[in-house]
Amino acid sequence: MQAEQISIFLENKAGRLSEVTGILAKAKVNIRALALADTSDFGVLRLIVDNNAVAEQALKENGFTVRKTKVVAVEVDDRPGGLFNILEILKNAQINVEYMYAFIRQSGDKAVMVFRFDQSDEAITVLTENKITVINGKDLYKL
Amino acid sequence: MIYNIEYETMPREALESIQLKRLQATLSRVYATVPFYRKQFTSAGILPGDISKLNDMQSLPFTTKKDLRDNYPFGMFAVPMDNVVRIHASSGTTGQPTVVGYTARDINTWSELMARALVAGGATRGDIIHNAYGYGLFTGGLGVHYGAEKLGASVIPVSGGNTKRQVIIMKDFKPTILTATPSYSLHLAEAAEEMGFSFADFHFRYGIFGAEPWSEDMRQEIERKLNLTAIDIYGLSEVIGPGVSIECHEAKQGLHIFEDHFIPEIIDPDTGKVLPYGETGELVITSITKEAFPVIRYRTRDITTLNPEPCICGRTHVRMKKVSGRSDDMLIIRGVNVFPSQIESVLMQIEGVEPHYQLIVEREDNLDVLTVMVEVSENMFSDEVKQLQQFENKISKDIKEYLGVTAKVKLVEPKSIARSEGKAARVIDKRKI
Ligand SMILES: [Zn+2]
Numbered sequence: 158m159q160a161e162q163i164s165i166f167l168e169n170k171a172g173r174l175s176e177v178t179g180i181l182a183k184a185k186v187n188i189r190a191l192a193l194a195d196t197s198d199f200g201v202l203r204l205i206v207d208n209n210a211v212a213e214q215a216l217k218e219n220g221f222t223v224r225k226t227k228v229v230a231v232e233v234d235d236r237p238g239g240l241f242n243i244l245e246i247l248k249n250a251q252i253n254v255e256y257m258y259a260f261i262r263q264s265g266d267k268a269v270m271v272f273r274f275d276q277s278d279e280a281i282t283v284l285t286e287n288k289i290t291v292i293n294g295k296d297l298y299k300l
Numbered sequence: 301m302i303y304n305i306e307y308e309t310m311p312r313e314a315l316e317s318i319q320l321k322r323l324q325a326t327l328s329r330v331y332a333t334v335p336f337y338r339k340q341f342t343s344a345g346i347l348p349g350d351i352s353k354l355n356d357m358q359s360l361p362f363t364t365k366k367d368l369r370d371n372y373p374f375g376m377f378a379v380p381m382d383n384v385v386r387i388h389a390s391s392g393t394t395g396q397p398t399v400v401g402y403t404a405r406d407i408n409t410w411s412e413l414m415a416r417a418l419v420a421g422g423a424t425r426g427d428i429i430h431n432a433y434g435y436g437l438f439t440g441g442l443g444v445h446y447g448a449e450k451l452g453a454s455v456i457p458v459s460g461g462n463t464k465r466q467v468i469i470m471k472d473f474k475p476t477i478l479t480a481t482p483s484y485s486l487h488l489a490e491a492a493e494e495m496g497f498s499f500a501d502f503h504f505r506y507g508i509f510g511a512e513p514w515s516e517d518m519r520q521e522i523e524r525k526l527n528l529t530a531i532d533i534y535g536l537s538e539v540i541g542p543g544v545s546i547e548c549h550e551a552k553q554g555l556h557i558f559e560d561h562f563i564p565e566i567i568d569p570d571t572g573k574v575l576p577y578g579e580t581g582e583l584v585i586t587s588i589t590k591e592a593f594p595v596i597r598y599r600t601r602d603i604t605t606l607n608p609e610p611c612i613c614g615r616t617h618v619r620m621k622k623v624s625g626r627s628d629d630m631l632i633i634r635g636v637n638v639f640p641s642q643i644e645s646v647l648m649q650i651e652g653v654e655p656h657y658q659l660i661v662e663r664e665d666n667l668d669v670l671t672v673m674v675e676v677s678e679n680m681f682s683d684e685v686k687q688l689q690q691f692e693n694k695i696s697k698d699i700k701e702y703l704g705v706t707a708k709v710k711l712v713e714p715k716s717i718a719r720s721e722g723k724a725a726r727v728i729d730k731r732k733i
Pocket residue numbers: 547548550551556611612613614615
């Protein structure tokens with residue numbers, strides 16, 4: 158049920174982000190979601206793309222440090238309290254969210270959030286038990 | 301194995317008497333043929349004939365890199381150009397390069413010393429030597445080359461650069477000895493890995509590395525990544541090139557200096573005072589057999605210690621400790637002496653950190669600021685900002701703890717630190733006082 162995300166180490170230098178997106182464009186990889194966590198001198202760029210293998214290879218060939226990490230994509234009701242509901246379930250199960258970010262979706266009445274948990278398997282179980290839809294990796298890349 | 305049993309295992313007393321004879325002959329010759337030395341000796345009030353025992357040489361003036369530059373290009377040559385058969389020059393990173401010459405006999409001497417060195421480092425006639433030192437004005441490539449031929453080994457004159465081709469040659473020609481700078485050897489390991497090869501599948505037994513200071517930790521890293529025994533070789537073009545001293549593979553405890561050709565001294569770099577065996581200071585070398593370019597009490601700027609204890613390999617020549625740094629690239633950060641090799645040791649002790657680093661020293665508000673740039677390897681990259689910051693803090697804390705200096709640590713992208721195919725630029729000192 159987990160999805161795969163690509164993480165890239167970036168120095169905080171002008172133009173690095175555009176360089177990454179340029180490399181991916183040239184490799185014909187489509188970026189579906191993106192989040193940047195940064196400090197004063199470096200950042201970690203996290204990406205959900207439609208082809209991890211091609212993206213990873215293209216980035217490594219261009220000298221980037223790349224790592225694949227497991228994340229969980231979850232459907233969120235597009236109404237007030239939708240996200241709160243999910244976070245409450247996780248809190249009660251004592252599962253920590255390391256970070257999360259939004260996924261861009263063209264259609265549908267539900268939003269999608271990408272989560273990184275300290276315990277992914279437990280998170281998936283408890284979310285499923287509470288009738289929250291966890292999106293399969295394969296389906297996510299095609300959304 | 302010892303290449304020249306007679307000279308390499310000669311009892312000290314006999315060795316010293318040969319040294320004195322050769323020193324006296326060299327002094328007379330440079331006094332007669334090199335105006336620089338005649339002037340030096342005269343202003344110190346010494347005539348070559350005044351040197352009647354080895355210790356007397358302590359009254360001779362030093363020769364420095366600046367003296368060599370001032371006499372650019374051929375002013376220090378002690379023979380007419382007719383007798384010079386080879387010219388080398390050191391890379392002039394700061395200003396004028398230094399130019400050195402060799403007579404046919406000098407080339408022969410150098411070849412013999414390199415043959416001795418290769419044998420001490422584990423090579424035999426049957427070995428195939430992959431020589432990745434640069435060929436050209438730099439003495440590394442040709443020095444190893446002539447020594448390997450003198451020994452009768454097979455030498456692949458691959459030189460530096462074209463790393464991918466080197467990996468293919470290592471795979472196909474199955475060389476058993478690697479000669480390269482230590483930083484280039486790690487570069488080769490990286491390249492091999494990127495091409496899907498492992499040094500474990502190659503056939504190297506020994507690697508003979510030199511031309512830049514490297515730490516014990518880096519040795520372990522090289523031995524692990526290249527699957528060979530790493531031997532330290534020392535030399536400098538001003539003295540002869542590689543082949544001034546080498547570790548014996550039997551002990552790997554200090555580098556035997558070929559004392560039948562060179563007289564080493566250790567001095568306090570600030571006062572110039574000669575220090576006894578066992579004390580750490582700057583290495584000073586006098587060449588006693590060279591014809592075209594003899595040097596008298598040449599200050600190498602390399603920091604080391606001499607050990608006269610007998611060695612298990614049977615050689616009687618004194619051993620110098622692995623060079624721990626240079627007295628001129630020693631950084632003084634807010635009054636604390638720091639050698640790049642010490643920072644390297646700290647980095648190598650941290651799990652996941654690779655020795656790709658650069659030190660930048662700046663002056664902000666009249667205070668020295670040291671920044672250590674460290675490349676992020678795949679092993680240390682975890683996707684969590686928090687963990688990367690922990691790495692930065694750990695490195696900074698360890699540097700403070702071991703060296704007593706405060707350093708900012710900055711993680712940078714892989715391969716972003718300029719890496720030449722030869723020597724790595726470890727220090728950028730932006731302080732201009
Ligand atoms: Zn020995």
